[in-house]
Amino acid sequence: MTAVAPSFDDAVQELRNQRSSMDVNPYRTVELARLVLKRGGRLGDEVWAVLEQSAMALLDLGMIEEAQKDIDVLDRKFAGSTRVQKLTAMVHEAKGEFDHAMALYNQLLEQRPADTTLMKRKIAVLKSQRRTQDAIAALNLLLDTLPSDAEAWLELADLYAGAHMLQPAAHAVEEALLLLPTNHFVHATYADLLYALGRRDLALKAYCRAVELVPGYVAGLYGVVKCAREVAKDAPATPDAPPRESYEKLAKVAEKALLQAYDQRAVVAGREDSAAVRAARAWLTGSEM
Amino acid sequence: MAPRPDLAVHAAAYAAILLHALKHVHKPVFGVLLATTTTGAISRVVPVSHTPLARTACLLEVALEQVRKYTAADKNVVVAGLYYADANAADGADADANVVAVATQVLESLGVPEGVLLRLNTTKLSTDPYALALDVVLPTRSTTIRLVEPPSTLKNLPKVLGPLNQGLFDFDDHLEDVARDWLSNARVIAELQRQLVA
Numbered sequence: 115m116t117a118v119a120p121s122f123d124d125a126v127q128e129l130r131n132q133r134s135s136m137d138v139n140p141y142r143t144v145e146l147a148r149l150v151l152k153r154g155g156r157l158g159d160e161v162w163a164v165l166e167q168s169a170m171a172l173l174d175l176g177m178i179e180e181a182q183k184d185i186d187v188l189d190r191k192f193a194g195s196t197r198v199q200k201l202t203a204m205v206h207e208a209k210g211e212f213d214h215a216m217a218l219y220n221q222l223l224e225q226r227p228a229d230t231t232l233m234k235r236k237i238a239v240l241k242s243q244r245r246t247q248d249a250i251a252a253l254n255l256l257l258d259t260l261p262s263d264a265e266a267w268l269e270l271a272d273l274y275a276g277a278h279m280l281q282p283a284a285h286a287v288e289e290a291l292l293l294l295p296t297n298h299f300v301h302a303t304y305a306d307l308l309y310a311l312g313r314r315d316l317a318l319k320a321y322c323r324a325v326e327l328v329p330g331y332v333a334g335l336y337g338v339v340k341c342a343r344e345v346a347k348d349a350p351a352t353p354d355a356p357p358r359e360s361y362e363k364l365a366k367v368a369e370k371a372l373l374q375a376y377d378q379r380a381v382v383a384g385r386e387d388s389a390a391v392r393a394a395r396a397w398l399t400g401s402e403m
Numbered sequence: 404m405a406p407r408p409d410l411a412v413h414a415a416a417y418a419a420i421l422l423h424a425l426k427h428v429h430k431p432v433f434g435v436l437l438a439t440t441t442t443g444a445i446s447r448v449v450p451v452s453h454t455p456l457a458r459t460a461c462l463l464e465v466a467l468e469q470v471r472k473y474t475a476a477d478k479n480v481v482v483a484g485l486y487y488a489d490a491n492a493a494d495g496a497d498a499d500a501n502v503v504a505v506a507t508q509v510l511e512s513l514g515v516p517e518g519v520l521l522r523l524n525t526t527k528l529s530t531d532p533y534a535l536a537l538d539v540v541l542p543t544r545s546t547t548i549r550l551v552e553p554p555s556t557l558k559n560l561p562k563v564l565g566p567l568n569q570g571l572f573d574f575d576d577h578l579e580d581v582a583r584d585w586l587s588n589a590r591v592i593a594e595l596q597r598q599l600v601a
Binding site (some may be wrong): 139140141155160174175231241242244272275277278306307309310317321330333337339340341346375376379380382383388389390391393394396397402403 | 426428429455458459461462464467468469470472473476490498499501504508561565569577578579580581582583584585586587589
């Protein structure tokens with residue numbers, strides 16, 4: 115929680131960072147945009163990008179009327195432009211007018227058939243309409259033209275996973291892995307799916323790879339501990355598989371690394387007796403709180 | 404057979420569910436409901452995740468095991484069940500069967516096979532912005548739910564939701580920074596109680 119409002123320049127920079135980031139907090143965007151747009155004259159041409167950013171965030175929060183105000187300003191300046199029409203379609207989406215939104219996206223795609231952001235918005239509408247199979251089909255179509263879009267592969271994996279189609283989900287994540295072989299998050303995502311598929315031994319390997327890539331990776335370490343504990347219970351799975359002791363040792367190594375992470379981070383933040391830290395320590399040491 | 408009693412939920416717990424969903428717009432959220440042992444009313448929540456349930460089997464199990472340890476150590480609360488919100492909590496569609504299936508398994512693993520599953524349904528807010536926007540999915544859809552405090556308490560919701568939005572953490576947030584206390588979220592819950600019931 116920010117107690118002090120950021121300076122104009124800091125706000126402008128943070129908005130720029132948000133424009134190139136995938137995971138954005140719309141509350142923050144709206145807060146920053148309001149601050150910055152009060153002195154819109156100082157932004158020069160950047161004001162249009164900020165207005166667009168603000169409109170999208172407001173739509174995310176369901177603040178449709180306010181978003182429409184921003185869009186009206188953009189429409190006066192760039193009447194009929196595809197970007198403004200895309201925002202109009204997003205307003206339809208926010209209002210639940212999915213058929214309108216879809217019609218507009220289809221129309222815009224006729225003018226710009228290779229525009230992947232338009233295709234992705236179409237897929238977003240299909241998801242909102244719970245048309246999961248159609249969304250999956252549309253995403254597969256997009257990936258046929260653009261197989262190097264890792265984000266789209268991960269999105270596809272999410273859709274499959276949500277429909278409990280875990281094997282196709284795993285295949286989709288494998289494609290993302292080919293594109294991003296050193297991305298620890300993708301390895302962890304793969305690991306989670308393997309775990310859900312009952313392949314805890316393979317899940318363990320994938321979590322280990324994630325932790326190799328980023329040694330302090332907490333989610334990865336948790337995955338190693340959990341999987342190693344589970345596999346140790348059933349070990350050995352095949353005659354040439356490692357014995358139970360190796361898995362137990364691996365679990366201990368990862369437990370120790372996590373305990374250190376808690377010591378370093380939580381203690382530094384003055385939270386060492388928080389419920390979360392106590393529960394984590396209890397879980398890692400096999401004791402009670 | 405005696406009529407099934409209402410479920411009762413405290414305003415602060417309901418507000419916490421809303422906060423969790425609002426913090427992660429366009430993402431499904433999921434968490435645990437805690438009830439006080441004295442009244443059985445749902446008084447607190449433990450937010451767990453903002454990633455699709457089907458994709459987080461392993462880490463979900465870790466989180467739930469820690470929730471079990473936490474509730475075992477606190478004599479004042481018991482696990483009452485679970486709450487969730489779809490990525491689009493306003494779409495008015497029926498509860499997703501896959502989510503219900505996972506939730507049922509989770510309730511068993513938490514030792515409350517008869518536990519409740521609440522679903523945030525913000526379509527109710529379009530007709531009445533101060534309605535209790537929760538559907539009961541388990542144990543049965545006809546189980547009713549009511550607010551412990553008077554309904555007028557919810558009129559204070561808009562003023563608390565924005566500012567407190569960033570202070571609530573779930574297990575996913577905790578994995579990014581282990582200093583975040585996802586289990587008690589004590590400060591946020593206390594502030595919600597203070598501002599709503601004032």
